[in-house]
Amino acid sequence: MYTALRLNRLLRGGEATVTVVDPQGYMTYQPFLAEAAGGAIEPRHVVASLHRVLPGVRVLNGRITGVDHAARRAEFQPVQGPNQTLTYDILVMAAGSITRALPIPGLAENAIGFKTLAEAVHLRNHVLAQLAAAVSTDDVAVRRRALTFVVVGGGFAGVEALAEVKALAEDAIRYHEGIQAGDMRWVLVEATGRILPELDEDMGRWTAEALAKRGVEIRLHTRLTSAVDRHIVLSDGTAFDAGTLVWAAGGRANPLARESDLPVDEAGRITTTAFLAVDGVPDAFAAGDGAAVPDLTRPGHLCAPNAQHAVRQAKLLAHNIVRQLRGKPLKEYKHAYLGSVAGLGGHQGVAQVYRIKLRGFLGWLAHRVYHLACVPTFSHKARVLADWTLAFFFRREVIQLGALEQPGQDFRDAAKAA
Known part of the structure; x- marks a missing residue:
C-alpha cells in the first residue's frame, strides 16, 4: 500500500499504471491487533481500505498464484470468476509473511492464530464465550478448562495479545457472578530463555516480572508438544486442559x-540488494517481511521483519522505481533501528527508543503516541484516538458476537426444518 501510495504521488500523468493485487482489499495495521482483540479499538479502525487510500490505482481483489517474471506474467485468481493472466513491466513483491506453524498434534484443530484481523476478532469472541461457558456449568472440570488460557510465543504479538485479552476478561467477569480474577489461569509459553527478545534483556525481564505480578505463569525454555482435544502438554512435563490456545510463535x-522464478534464500525470502531490487533480476523489486534486505547499519545481517523497516523500505522502493523509469541512479536503503514499544494493558507498557527506556505508564504512553503517529490516514488516527478517549471514560464492551462468524447457520437450520 505504501509503495503504491508513493508511486501515485511521484508518477506523472500517463507515465505508468499501478496495479495492486490483494486478497482482502485492505491493509491491516498489525500492531493494533492486540487492542482490537481486547476491545480497546474498534476492529474496522485497524484496517485501511486500498480502494479508498489509493485513488487512481487499479486495485484487484484476489490472489497471485504464480509469477513468471521472465515472461512478465502473473497468474491471478480473483475472488469470483475465472483465473486471469496479468502482464506487467515492473514487479513489486510485498506479500509479507504468514503464520509459522509447527507439526504439533492438535495444533491446527484447536489453536487460534494471531496474524489477521479475523483471528483477533475470533479470539475476542472465543474468550468471552469461554467466560459465559464457565458461569453456565456446575461441572468443575469444564469450568476449570474454560477458565484456562494459554499463549504460545513470547514476542510482541504473544505478549501484547495475552495482556490485552487478559484485561478484557477481567473487565468481563464483573458481569459474571461466581467468577473471580483468581479463578482464571493465564500461561505464556516461550521456547527461548526470555520474552520480548527485540528489547534489551533488562526490559524483557521487567516485563516478565510485571506480568507475573498480574497472575501470568511464564514458562521459559518450554515448548508445546501436544494440544489434542485441548489437552495441553508442555516439554517440561506439565499437562492440563485449556479452553483457549493462542499460537503467536x-x-x-x-x-x-x-x-515464482525469483531467487529466494533458505527461509523462502526473496533475495534483494540494498537498492531493494531483486538480486540479479531486472525490473523486479521486493520489500517487507518476505524480502531478505541487507542491513547496511549492521554489515552481514538482514533487516528485521517488522513494520518499521517495511514501511520505510516501501517508500524508498517507490522512489527507486521512478528513478529507474527516468534513468537516474537508485538509492540504497539504510535505516538504523529506532527501537520498539509494547502495550501490556491496564495502562502499562514498555518502550525502548535509542537509549531511552520507559516502563509502566510512561512506556504505555510512548506505545500509544508512537503507533498513533504511524497509523495510516488522518481518518484512522482520529477514529483510534476517539476509541481510546471513550475507553478512558467508559468500560470496554464485553458483548460476545461469535454468531457473526457463522451468519448463515440460523437460516440454514430453518431451511432444513422447512
Missing part, C-alpha cells in the same frame, strides 16, 4: 515467493 515468508 512468529511468521515465515509468504510461500508465493517460491511459486
